[in-house]
Amino acid sequence: MAKQSLPLSQVYKLIEPEPVVLVSTMNGGHSNVMTMSWHMMVDFEPPLLACVISNGDYTFDIIKKTKECVINIPTVELAKEVVGCGNTTGRNIDKFKKFGLTLVAASCVRAPLIDECYANLECKVIDTKMVPKYGIFIVEVVKAWIDRSQKNPKTIHHQGNGVFAVDGKIIKLPSKMK
Ligand SMILES: Cc1cc2nc3c(=O)[nH]c(=O)nc-3n(C[C@H](O)[C@H](O)[C@H](O)COP(=O)(O)O)c2cc1C
Numbered sequence: 001m002a003k004q005s006l007p008l009s010q011v012y013k014l015i016e017p018e019p020v021v022l023v024s025t026m027n028g029g030h031s032n033v034m035t036m037s038w039h040m041m042v043d044f045e046p047p048l049l050a051c052v053i054s055n056g057d058y059t060f061d062i063i064k065k066t067k068e069c070v071i072n073i074p075t076v077e078l079a080k081e082v083v084g085c086g087n088t089t090g091r092n093i094d095k096f097k098k099f100g101l102t103l104v105a106a107s108c109v110r111a112p113l114i115d116e117c118y119a120n121l122e123c124k125v126i127d128t129k130m131v132p133k134y135g136i137f138i139v140e141v142v143k144a145w146i147d148r149s150q151k152n153p154k155t156i157h158h159q160g161n162g163v164f165a166v167d168g169k170i171i172k173l174p175s176k177m178k
């Protein structure tokens with residue numbers, strides 16, 4: 001076998017298929033946004049997602065308190081801003097201002113939508129049982145928005161250490177999965 005042992009610390013780089021997203025929140029009158037790549041769908045309808053948010057993040061404190069967020073899906077055009085939002089904390093700065101992101105009022109939550117992202121999912125936290133052990137928040141998408149004028153949105157997918165795959169070729173096969 002030509003394969004080599006892979007250090008366990010590198011496993012996450014193989015298992016990160018979901019798009020990198022921006023999680024926006026509102027704490028009193030203070031909005032914030034952080035980058036997140038560790039998340040997964042857990043149900044179709046209502047759509048449920050599991051989000052891993054470190055307890056060192058300002059976002060963790062806000063979501064724990066407000067039980068709300070918006071998951072904004074950026075395309076490759078926003079890649080620099082996405083990394084910027086993941087390298088800085090909103091405890092010290094206004095990331096919307098710093099990275100030139102535009103807030104739009106959401107309809108079902110107080111957390112804002114990010115206008116520059118091609119889709120926005122307004123979410124409410126419905127289960128915090130796995131937060132103490134894993135930092136996993138289960139959120140329900142209560143309202144979803146999409147910019148249908150973007151015909152071929154290229155999302156970005158984290159491969160670790162600042163390396164990202166950009167959505168590419170699409171193939172269609174007779175899969176039974178919806
Ligand atoms: C590409 C990328 C992916 C990230 N994914 C996650 C993640 O899934 N969960 C997490 O807790 N932090 C993740 N981070 C780190 C947070 O975005 C980072 O700690 C950020 O500074 C938190 O901001 P805040 O303190 O304003 O909440 C990621 C950062 C980058 C650059």
